[in-house]
Amino acid sequence: MASSSHYHYHYNINDDADLEVPFEEFFTNNPIPEPKERKKRIFIERNREDGNTMLWNDYFSETPTYPHNLFRRRFRMNKSLFLSIVHRLSTEVEYFRPTQDAVGRSSLSPLQKCTAAICQLAYGGGADTVDEYVRLGETTAAKCLHHFTAAIIHLFGDQYLRQPTPEDLQRLLQIGEERGFPGMVGSIDCMHWKWKNCPSTWKGMYSRGTRKPTLVLEAVASYDLWIWHAFFGAPGTMNDLNILDRSPVFDDIINGIAPEVNFYVNGREYNLAYYLTDGIYPK
Structure with a gap:
């Protein structure tokens, strides 16, 4: 086992004069660059x-x-x-x-x-x-x-960034019934937002015909303008049904954890709430 003592080596450059030439040539042909002056930050007095x-x-x-x-x-x-x-x-x-x-x-x-x-x-x-x-x-x-x-x-x-509580749901159902829509918990729709700086390679995927590229926002809003669901970023070439299929708005229903709501319309009982939409959605 090696001991912990320190070893000192001494080498005299004069013992090998040939080593002096490469060092001199190197520093002569490759001078050390001077440090660049740091660019001062421009200050504008804006009052x-x-x-x-x-x-x-x-x-x-x-x-x-x-x-x-x-x-x-x-x-x-x-x-x-x-x-x-x-x-x-x-x-x-x-x-x-x-x-x-x-x-x-x-x-x-x-x-x-x-x-x-x-x-x-x-x-x-x-x-x-x-x-x-x-x-x-x-x-x-x-x-x-x-x-x-x-x-x-x-x-x-x-x-504000949360799902509706049972109290919220009951209030939304009550307001919807007072307005003639029993079982309705909000309105759902998709809107297009212009994407000014859309990359050229993506323009075709986000544009419809000759229109400018857009991003689609799917949102559920109640009468008091609360946004209960938002799904943003889908390409502008997609229609509302494609986005509805992509978004997680119905995940609770698919997973069987959606709250049960009982109401009657034309004598028929329903046990799931619904969103009010425009005419392009299926019944």
Whole structure:
């Protein structure tokens, strides 16, 4: 067994003069490259305080420039709902909390960050579309969108991203019966969303004839505009029946775990609820 002692080797380069030539030739013919100068990040002073002031005066002050109906159309939600979302994000999510930098300058406000995220979601535009109004850059706007969607799922997922409970189902059945549709728990339909940046190789699969490529969203909604089911991403060339076959909307019925609902129509008893659809679906 070898001992743990250290061995020291000494080699004198002068003992073999031939080794000196290759080293000299190598460093002469292949000089060590000088390190590249790091490109400085471009900073644009956007005066974010002015953007926050203008946003507040336009939509959120006591006498806003634009009334509630324009807010609803542009933000795709009521002002009270938007402010409640902003309040929860600014108090429970670190990224949206107001801060100050080392010199005491305020950061982007929660209103600016949430507005940037909402504009990207509502209109599907690029991250730099809100640069001139909200006063934040493309990278920051994309980061706002990422944190916004993650926070919404974290804070509101248990309440909104779920299947209907027995209490929800009973309420939907009662409302449906009051409106003349006993046993109806919601409306189902498919809608096409334009895919602006669809790859050229996929365009034929997602287009119908000469139309632009689209993605299909299948959704089940109740009278109060709650979305109880969503299946998104099917190619635009598919029709509603093909998508219905792909989506998991009837998996509970197939697996025998769907809740039983008893109601009568024209003297005949039914034990399964139904979705209200348009005329292309089979009876």
